[in-house]
Amino acid sequence: MPIDALEPSPIVRLLGKPAAELTGADLVRAVEELGLRQVNLRYVGGDGRLKTLAFPVSSREHLLEVLVRGERVDGSSVFEGTDTDASDVYVVPRHRTAFVNPFGERPSLDLLCSFYDESGQPLPYAREQVVRRAAEALTRETGMTLEAFGELEYYLVDEPERIYPVEEERGYQESTPFSKGQRVREQVLGHLTAMGVRLKYAHGEVGNILEEDRQLVQHEIELQPVPVEQAADALVLTKWVVREVAAAHGLEATFAPLVSGEGAGNGLHVHSRLVRDGANAIVGEDGLNDTGRRLVAGYLQTARALTAFGNTVPTSYLRFAEGDESPGAICWGEKDRTGLVRVPLAWNGDVLPGMVAHANPGSTEPVPEPATHPQTVELRVGDGSADVHLLLAGMAVAARRGLADEGSLELAERLDAADHDEDDFEQLPTSCGESADALEAERELFEADGVFPAALVDAVLAGLREAEEHAGDVSGDDEARDELIRRYWHVG
Structure with a gap:
């Protein structure tokens, strides 16, 4: 070739x-x-x-x-x-x-x-071997491959600028000179593509935060779908490159779940799809099909335990409690940016030619079709503290559960947020301790077929419970809260 x-x-x-x-x-x-x-x-x-x-x-x-x-x-x-x-x-x-x-x-x-x-x-307990076993078990049981990619958010921290100063919460896809850090973003893109990491795009994110002696400007980089083993490696490489490029510019980069007393934290949303013989198995003529709904149900049913891999520090749970778009309720919806699981807008083959023709009058160029339909299911539980290999391995385990469980379609229908308030649904854990309890209750699911070794699950539980013990109660104490944020500044 x-x-x-x-x-x-x-x-x-x-x-x-x-x-x-x-x-x-x-x-x-x-x-x-x-x-x-x-x-x-x-x-x-x-x-x-x-x-x-x-x-x-x-x-x-x-x-x-x-x-x-x-x-x-x-x-x-x-x-x-x-x-x-x-x-x-x-x-x-x-x-x-x-x-x-x-x-x-x-x-x-x-x-x-x-x-x-x-x-x-x-x-057994090496990260890349865990996600490999999880992926192989899923394919062996279903004949499908789980592909995934992350939306990785991070902040660049610098001194406030006098010229074209940033405006709080006005960073979404902003351009220079109002956007700060575009050179970092572009260099990151260049390095990662040359390294073989498949990327979709990078842009400024909403979170501009101004403090007395510094500005924090949020960015996002979105990758392309690859098998979950490769997706986990790609996220680790992306974090490394972001930090290296930022340091070369004299800036600090942080993926911390929470970075300030104000403004948005850093999420790590993971898109996924099931592929069989090169075709997207979760989509049909009318959008998400039953296989897709079973995948959604698997994620929702396993969500509380998945926080043990995707939300590993106390500030993760402060972000859940305080974030405007942070998930809390275990529900899902189409195009809804507040649900735990979201089915994002995909390119619709029926409307796309009309849009292209309207944007380019007189053009007769055919609209190219992607090799695999781009529809995905987005799991919004993770943040910058995630142990990405274990999180993606856990998602593969959850996918197996959803595909095998006879009640998955009924569960997906019941947890659809379209006609309910968030208070009608079960909530995500509110602390590292609750997350540990959720994983403890589900550990047999993750340990099945030797995917997660028991000793590794024990280590994750111990880490969460130690973090809970050291976190203390920071509600109403801004100084203690800031100290907690700084303690987990360079997670992930």
């Missing part, structure tokens, strides 16, 4: 083959011809952040060894609860993830890695 002339990845352009087909020998050639001097093996740790192991390029033999064999690392320093007397684990590069590092002192080839234990088996 020929490579698209607009392909942004220098590695794919050079080698003339898709990323999914790359081999270790291919990457050796790329290192030689692109003049790269270092290889960075990267992996996602137990805290959800990207870690790095750097190797200098000293010979072709050593380079190929690193690219194929990987390395050993200390698992006890990566994942909580790992025994130090048996903690050596392997990290093995996934060649399809290779990209040229846009940062650093030396031109480098970077690859994401997977974890394996001493017997060569996938490490």
Whole structure:
């Protein structure tokens, strides 16, 4: 298959083959011809952040060894609860993830890695292995693939500007010079596309916040649908690139659920769809079909437990309580931006040609059809504190539940927000402790078929309960509330 002339990845352009087909020998050639001097093996740790192991390029033999064999690392320093007397684990590069590092002192080839234990088996509690197992179990049971992508919000923090100062809550898709941070957004887009991360767009978000000594300007970047394993990796890479570019501009970037006493927090909404043989399985001629409604029901039925992965810090629950568009009630609706699950407007094949013709009088150019129908279901529970691999793994578990449960269609009908008030529905947890209780009650669902190891669920529960213990009651105490916000400033 020929490579698209607009392909942004220098590695794919050079080698003339898709990323999914790359081999270790291919990457050796790329290192030689692109003049790269270092290889960075990267992996996602137990805290959800990207870690790095750097190797200098000293010979072709050593380079190929690193690219194929990987390395050993200390698992006890990566994942909580790992025994130090048996903690050596392997990290093995996934060649399809290779990209040229846009940062650093030396031109480098970077690859994401997977974890394996001493017997060569996938490490049960490694993040990428959990979401892989969840995705495989769903496909094995249903014959469908869960694809997903995130809408990731973040704030850039800087000193207030005298020229074209920002206006509070007026940032939505604002343009320069009123928008602050557009150069950061554009550089992030450029780096991520060259790295192979599929993106939709980036724009300014609503949340402009002005304080006495700083301004906080909110942005959003939206990705493209890919299988959930890749979607989780893409979100981790996106956070890393946003922070790197912001730091290069002397700015601080934060994905914290709540950033101030005023204004919006940072959500992480995840869109998803089920695909069978290249076709979108959740949509029919009249919109969302029964498979789509079963998917919605699975998310709603599992929502309280999913907060354990998507809302991991005390400020997550302050955001639920205080945010204008933050979800609270466990319900869903079409095009409604306040529901927990939303079915967004999709391009309608019946009306699209008329719109295009009206916008472009006299044009006879045919309207292109996407390979897969773009309809998605949007789960709005997550925020910037989410452990994205576990959240997407949990969504795959919830999807299986919805597709298998005989009562899913009735549940979806009952939880439709169209004719009800939000108070008519069950509510999301109001604290880390309640979230832990919800996961505890549902742990058998997540542990089924070995998707979530029991020890990993125990660690998540312990983390939530410790956070609850240390948070205290900040209601009516602005100073304590600000201190709590700052404590969780760099989550995710």
